[in-house]
Amino acid sequence: MTDPRPPLTDDELSGALDGETAPDVSARLAQDPAAQQRSAELRAVGDTLRSHPVAPLDPTTVDQLVSRALAEADVEPGSEPETGSEPATGQPGGPSPVVTPLAPARARRSAPPWLVAAAVVVLVAVGLGLVWSGQRDDRDQASDTAALAVDEDAGSGGGSDGSDQESATSEDEVSAGRGDDAPAAESDEAPVTGEAPPLTDGLRSLGDFPDEAALRSALASTVPTGRSTTSAEVPASDEVARCDTQVRHVFDLPDPPTATVLATIADEEVLVFGYERASFEDASTPTTFVTVVDPATCTPRLSFERDPG
């Protein structure tokens, strides 16, 4: 006697493969060679997908992805879109991204208030220095040069008024703070303003690397010595300090960096910091956390923990 019921559908066969169907379907399947053939075809699909696993990302890329995501943890609450709780489709008014593209997300990032305040103070100081410097230039550059010559001849005994001394100090501050304005010979001088030497002191460059992976490879076991930098290459000390502060905040690093160097990745300047710290994986193991950031935005481009071994 033939089975009066219609043949098993793909829905039923597929559900049976996943154990998500009524028990009688399995019984019918056992008695239906055609359904068994179809079931085997559907099973082969899953087998094929599973037999071609996605290749894992390389460690450098994973470091970059995680670093950028961790940096987003500083976004102020309320400024980010809802994620993970809304469907990606079917929202009224057209598609509304559950997550935002990277570039806008980075653009919306806001620094902590204390960082903004510090940046404002630095900018005001630099601005005042430039204004004073400009005023002095406006007065009489020739006589100023002459007065400076007298100062040099007479030492501190006199020959210049207070404003000139103030101007000179301001210029020194600016030069110390912004190495790109300072002659090479002056870049080694001690800073006027800082209690601690700026991070740019003795900053060296590792040279150019084609990509992050190449730089990571170079930094895998140690921070290479590199070459001396020219003053034009060295970013402002406040930029370096700001990035150091931000990196330590983002990655919860208690101590200042033990290594700070420059490098370029495809001609884009980056700052490389090395921090001695306990391993993220095993807190009893000391290691070095290396992070590479864009000096302008302090956005991590690459972060990794050096293999303690």
Place this chain on the structure above:
Amino acid sequence: MTPPPPPPPADEASLIAAARAGDRRALDRLLRDHQPRIHAVCRRITGNDADALDATQDALIAVVRGLPRFDGRSRFSTWVYRIATNSCLDELRRRRRRPVVGLPEHDGVPIALPDHRGSPVADRVVDGLAVDAALAALPEDFRAAVVLRDICELDYAEIAEVLEIPAGTVRSRIARGRAQLASQLAGNQTDVRERPTSTS
């Protein structure tokens, strides 16, 4: 050197709690633990490396941003898959809006591929490309359901939660997706040279 802080907790629930409390190392560990699954989902749903990378990045950021709102009603992995799937579908939507510009010298001209048949590596690459092509031919709804089932091995209830659709719809989408894939992949078993090209 400052004494090392305590290590992040080992079990996921504690790790999530620590990450929500602001422990960066716990958050770092969570992201690294789930990144391979997120990337696998994104690679299979988007169908190419570049979009998968963008979607993975978006998903990781969304995990970081959404973690304070994770209420634990679903499994954390289910929640992560949901974010990843949404990121992928958003990425596909953005891709549709992007203009596609072909290389002028290759527009409309079939590119002759070297014949490496017989080499195990080449066969595997070809098979992988066939899987990509077959998945790409599926409607996105079917593709997401099949990937979540056959690659992520979620059950129908979890897939229903991820995609926010009834379980019956999940079953239907998986079945129809598998049926189309079976047809596509069976067609791929023929000799490469016998397959029709875009110009034939």
